[in-house]
Amino acid sequence: MNEDIAKVLITEEDIRKRIKELGEEISRDYYGKKPVIVTVLRGAIIFLCDLMREISIPVTLDFLSISSYSGQTHTGIVRILKDLDENIENKHVILIEDIIDTGLTLNYILRILKERKPTDVRVCTLLDKKVRRIVDIPIDYRGFEIPDEFVVGYGMDYNQHYRNLPFIGVLKEDILTK
Numbered sequence: 001m002n003e004d005i006a007k008v009l010i011t012e013e014d015i016r017k018r019i020k021e022l023g024e025e026i027s028r029d030y031y032g033k034k035p036v037i038v039t040v041l042r043g044a045i046i047f048l049c050d051l052m053r054e055i056s057i058p059v060t061l062d063f064l065s066i067s068s069y070s071g072q073t074h075t076g077i078v079r080i081l082k083d084l085d086e087n088i089e090n091k092h093v094i095l096i097e098d099i100i101d102t103g104l105t106l107n108y109i110l111r112i113l114k115e116r117k118p119t120d121v122r123v124c125t126l127l128d129k130k131v132r133r134i135v136d137i138p139i140d141y142r143g144f145e146i147p148d149e150f151v152v153g154y155g156m157d158y159n160q161h162y163r164n165l166p167f168i169g170v171l172k173e174d175i176l177t178k
């Protein structure tokens with residue numbers, strides 16, 4: 001698996017440090033509240049597991065699964081594969097994503113969630129590929145801004161593989177074109 005990686009973009013240590021800061025920020029901002037952390041499966045689960053342990057206030061969890069990607073190309077179709085289990089009306093929602101690229105996926109998810117009348121929704125993403133943005137998304141908590149490169153690891157995949165790499169890396173060119 002490691003032999004498929006061209007370079008490490010963000011190390012385990014840098015991820016850990018940044019997530020600690022994000023956790024502290026969220027704990028301060030939501031002090032006295034009990035937000036629902038909504039995680040978009042599957043890419044964001046490792047981020048969630050590490051982030052939630054850096055949050056010191058009470059939170060609840062819920063999950064959403066959508067499908068919009070096949071390989072490296074955006075199909076343009078966003079489909080709900082698994083909806084939330086709980087009602088989010090009058091709740092503070094923190095939406096957790098692994099990476100925001102064009103913003104199309106998140107734009108769609110935000111629209112669905114807002115129809116359910118939560119008190120508010122804030123977005124927390126580990127990675128922001130800002131140069132690729134098509135729809136403007138307000139990001140409240142951002143781990144890192146990254147260049148326009150296809151990344152894998154720390155939950156993120158290429159055709160469902162590489163999610164278990166502990167760091168964030170860029171795949172070798174020949175793997176992506178294979």
Ligand code: IMP
Nearest residue numbers: 043099100101102103104105150151156
């Ligand atoms: P968007 O709709 O273009 O913003 O795409 C967001 C989703 O695409 C993310 O939640 C990821 O699941 C996936 N994605 C976008 N860029 C990458 C990448 O570089 N590596 C792995 N997955 C990605």
Ligand code: MG
Nearest residue numbers: 040043098099
């Ligand atoms: Mg995702």
